[in-house]
Amino acid sequence: MAESEFKTKFRAKVTVMFRKSILDPQGAAVERALKSHTAGxxxxxxxxxxxxxxxxxxxxxxxxxxxxxxSVEEKIKILADRILANPVMEEYTVAVEPL
Amino acid sequence: MAESEFKTKFRAKVTVMFRKSILDPQGAAVERALKSHTAGxxxxxxxxxxxxxxxxxxxxxxxxxxxxxxSVEEKIKILADRILANPVMEEYTVAVEPL
Known part of the structure; x- marks a missing residue:
């Protein structure tokens, strides 16, 4: 059947990061921890x-x-804009792959 | 110069997720929010x-x-094991690219 060629299962990965211009205190704390880690x-x-x-x-x-x-990516991007990310402070990337 | 072929700048991305067997309440909450989002x-x-x-x-x-x-990836993995992730509950992937 031609229908079986269509995928109905996808995995989408949305990565949300603070915009470059926004201070990232968590990142700064991790940086300090990594740099000062000299155990052993x-x-x-x-x-x-x-x-x-x-x-x-x-x-x-x-x-x-x-x-x-x-088309899945388009839909996920709408959800990312509205729910998953705060576009004022954050930027995101969406990657979709069929499963 | 041969030396200039060596890269000295890299970007590493460490992705840390709960293990599949660990309950992810934040994920469950996001799932509910996404599913029930019908505004418009x-x-x-x-x-x-x-x-x-x-x-x-x-x-x-x-x-x-x-x-x-x-070699950068090897080093980052050691840091991930010790600092960035909790290997008991979390699993991680490391991706390194030259800049």
């Missing part, structure tokens, strides 16, 4: 910047036959 | 699972000439 054998003074964000992994199942990764 | 034109009842994790983006600058993405 390893140190990493070369770390020059750390930003911490969140990643939201969505599984989408049973979407209309005929949906492709592009 | 869009709804997304097909979302079947949501997991929320964190992403830590590190910039590494001025590392020894001769370092490659692989």
């Amino acid at each position: 054998d390893i140190s990493f003074p070369e770390i020059s910047s750390v930003r911490v964000g969140k990643v939201i992994e969505l599984t989408i199942d049973g979407i209309d036959a005929g949906a492709d990764a592009g | 034109d869009i709804s997304f009842p097909e979302i079947s699972s949501v997991r929320v994790g964190k992403v830590i983006e590190l910039t590494i600058d001025g590392i020894d000439a001769g370092a490659d993405a692989g």
Whole structure:
């Protein structure tokens, strides 16, 4: 059947980070912790910047036959704008792959 | 110069998620919010699972000439095991790219 060629299951990954212009205190704290970690054998003074964000992994199942990764991505972007991210302070990227 | 072929600047991305067997209440809350979002034109009842994790983006600058993405990744994994993730409850992936 032609229908079976359409995927109905997707995984979407939304990565939300503070905009570059916004101070990221959590990232600064992690940077300090990483740089000052010298317990035992390893140190990493070369770390020059750390930003911490969140990643939201969505599984989408049973979407209309005929949906492709592009159309799922469009829909996820609307949800990201409205719910998952605060566009004033944050920026996000969306990656969708069929499962 | 041969030296100039070595990269000394890298970006590493560490993605930390709860292990599959660990309950993710934040993900469950986001799932509920996304599913029940019907304001206006869009709804997304097909979302079947949501997991929320964190992403830590590190910039590494001025590392020894001769370092490659692989050796940076090894070092970042040690830091991830010790500081960035709790291996009992969380799993992580590391991706390194030269800048």
